[in-house]
Amino acid sequence: xxxxxxxxxxxxxxxxxxxxxxxxxxxxxxxxxxxxxxxxxxxxxxxxxxxxxxxxxxxxxxxxxxxxxxxxxxxxxxxxxxxxxxxxxxxxxxxxxxxxxxxxxxxxxxxxxxxxxxxxxxxxxxxxxxxxxxxxxxxxxxxxxxxxxxxxxxxxxxxxxxxxxxxxxxxxxxxxxxxxxxxxxxxxxxxxxxxxxxxxxxxxxxxxxxxxxxxxxxxxxxxxxxxxxxxxxxxxxxxxxxxxxxxxxxxxxxxxxxxxxxxxxxxxxxxxxxxxxxxxxxxxxxxxxxxxxxxxxxxxxxxxxxxxxxxxxxxxxxxxxxxxx
Amino acid sequence: xxxxxxxxxxxxxxxxxxxxxxxxxxxxxxxxxxxxxxxxxxxxxxxxxxxxxxxxxxxxxxxxxxxxxxxxxxxxxxxxxxxxxxxxxxxxxxxxxxxxxxxxxxxxxxxxxxxxxxxxxxxxxxxxxxxxxxxxxxxxxxxxxxxxxxxxxxxxxxxxxxxxxxxxxxxxxxxxxxxxxxxxxxxxxxxxxxxxxxxxxxxxxxxxxxxxxxxxxxxxxxxxxxxxxxxxxxxxxxxxxxxxxxxxxxxxxxxxxxxxxxxxxxxxxxxxxxxxxxxxxxxxxxxxxxxxxxxxxxxxxxxxxxxxxxxxxxxxxxxxxxxxxxxxxxxxxx
Numbered sequence: 021x022x023x024x025x026x027x028x029x030x031x032x033x034x035x036x037x038x039x040x041x042x043x044x045x046x047x048x049x050x051x052x053x054x055x056x057x058x059x060x061x062x063x064x065x066x067x068x069x070x071x072x073x074x075x076x077x078x079x080x081x082x083x084x085x086x087x088x089x090x091x092x093x094x095x096x097x098x099x100x101x102x103x104x105x106x107x108x109x110x111x112x113x114x115x116x117x118x119x120x121x122x123x124x125x126x127x128x129x130x131x132x133x134x135x136x137x138x139x140x141x142x143x144x145x146x147x148x149x150x151x152x153x154x155x156x157x158x159x160x161x162x163x164x165x166x167x168x169x170x171x172x173x174x175x176x177x178x179x180x181x182x183x184x185x186x187x188x189x190x191x192x193x194x195x196x197x198x199x200x201x202x203x204x205x206x207x208x209x210x211x212x213x214x215x216x217x218x219x220x221x222x223x224x225x226x227x228x229x230x231x232x233x234x235x236x237x238x239x240x241x242x243x244x245x246x247x248x249x250x251x252x253x254x255x256x257x258x259x260x261x262x263x264x265x266x267x268x269x270x271x272x273x274x275x276x277x278x279x280x281x282x283x284x285x286x287x288x289x290x291x292x293x294x295x296x297x298x299x300x301x302x303x304x305x306x307x308x309x310x311x312x313x314x315x316x317x318x319x320x321x322x323x324x325x326x327x328x329x330x331x332x333x334x335x336x337x338x339x340x341x342x343x344x345x
Numbered sequence: 346x347x348x349x350x351x352x353x354x355x356x357x358x359x360x361x362x363x364x365x366x367x368x369x370x371x372x373x374x375x376x377x378x379x380x381x382x383x384x385x386x387x388x389x390x391x392x393x394x395x396x397x398x399x400x401x402x403x404x405x406x407x408x409x410x411x412x413x414x415x416x417x418x419x420x421x422x423x424x425x426x427x428x429x430x431x432x433x434x435x436x437x438x439x440x441x442x443x444x445x446x447x448x449x450x451x452x453x454x455x456x457x458x459x460x461x462x463x464x465x466x467x468x469x470x471x472x473x474x475x476x477x478x479x480x481x482x483x484x485x486x487x488x489x490x491x492x493x494x495x496x497x498x499x500x501x502x503x504x505x506x507x508x509x510x511x512x513x514x515x516x517x518x519x520x521x522x523x524x525x526x527x528x529x530x531x532x533x534x535x536x537x538x539x540x541x542x543x544x545x546x547x548x549x550x551x552x553x554x555x556x557x558x559x560x561x562x563x564x565x566x567x568x569x570x571x572x573x574x575x576x577x578x579x580x581x582x583x584x585x586x587x588x589x590x591x592x593x594x595x596x597x598x599x600x601x602x603x604x605x606x607x608x609x610x611x612x613x614x615x616x617x618x619x620x621x622x623x624x625x626x627x628x629x630x631x632x633x634x635x636x637x638x639x640x641x642x643x644x645x646x647x648x649x650x651x652x653x654x655x656x657x658x659x660x661x662x663x664x665x666x667x668x669x670x671x672x673x674x675x676x677x678x679x
Binding site for chain 2 (some may be wrong): 256
């Protein structure tokens, strides 16, 4: 197990290093933040002072090594715009995105898995066919359009739910969260559904494929021959087997939901990280963009790691073979 | 082997018909099969792949999947016909009164559930006992099938077991609720010969001990010869011959049974060419008119175009053939 962990750590470090180069060079190749940040009527001396202050007078490779040196000490740079630590700006927005992604994940699992299993157990029934047709819509309708339709229907026409913002928040461990208040929860509902629609469709497909496969296995027939009720067969024998692919995919998708909730956050004016990213790109606030992408890389690595650990819980065969490795 | 007993049979199948209604037509997987098994007795159900022997087993258990269903006949279990029973009633019988052991032990245990979960659930589904008691029952069952350190085994997952061990677990599971009837669907084909012998011996001992009737489904005549009291040979969904094991193996009457026996290598006929049945098993979708074995049969003639009747001869022997053999096996094969 230790060898396995060390190997994983080595791979992760390589990924971080490669991403650092790509992200830094990529972001610094675009635009010139000086044009945006300094008023056009500033004189040459002021401009040069500003460039020197931001460290943009140095060649790219030198800037990169300064960045790496700072990054190793946990400092991913200062925002050009806010003149404060980029990481703390991002982390201040993290809880909002996090709670949204978590709620979306809950929707995806608790709606997607049961619907997928129904479609898998009764593939030729009306319910099964309707679920599959619905999942195709969930896949193919553009995310922003789904979001606008949700606003149109539930906020504008029916006036059931608010259309944007975070609503009232309450503090937990000193961090403001929306899900703790009723008002906040009502604000979360639409964006979370919007964020979850695609993932739910994905989970439906995975759960259906898994269920159809598992239902044909001999162990299901043997379970029936033991005289078990169909609830027990479906909820224990089949469900536990289909959770392996579902957890894999959801782990990866949770990362993308947190990192790239950009569209949903923009449509619903949700003050999370995705909205921060868009704003920073527009303002050419390079350190924030770089720090954001680096944090995203870290997050993906950690989530993947957790998913691997979850496998061990779900699939006893992995537990054994990797304990040996 | 065993003299005809006045005891009522545990199971009596009468003219069972299990058909599959597919888009291409009706597949008569089981078409008019009758046999009976008495308590403590072993019936060998023999045939090639696709002869309908497994479907017969599943029909008795009530586990025929759509588009298949029992289209006719009776399955009398302890005198009660199972065919018209609702699913809830059949479920109560499955695993408690009638148990089944499957062919491939690698596939029959759920890979992600522990052995104790998979065994105790079989007890808890039928008996109102505590979990601790259920675990105790499972422990005893494992000891009975010769598994050492059962406590450790109960806490293991299937992949930590060898094939023979898994089949022992499956057998122990089948015997958990002391069933009246066990249907064993080729349970030893996937195992090594030495393990096969042990499993056969254990299954036989358990049946004798508990008075459980057993149907042993197989294509292997050698297994049946050492195990069964009666034999029922199936071909293309139909019973072609049945009777006491020694009588059938010594003096087979149906040309198909003769062919089957002749195909088994034997020390007595060492050096000679092995017998082969010419041709292949016909597709169940377009069976020939009359006798299904007609096209492969050396004795077939124009009379075989008619559906052959079932002859009931002495000692409870039945043959579905127009031209049955009546000489001893040695003469036929020499």
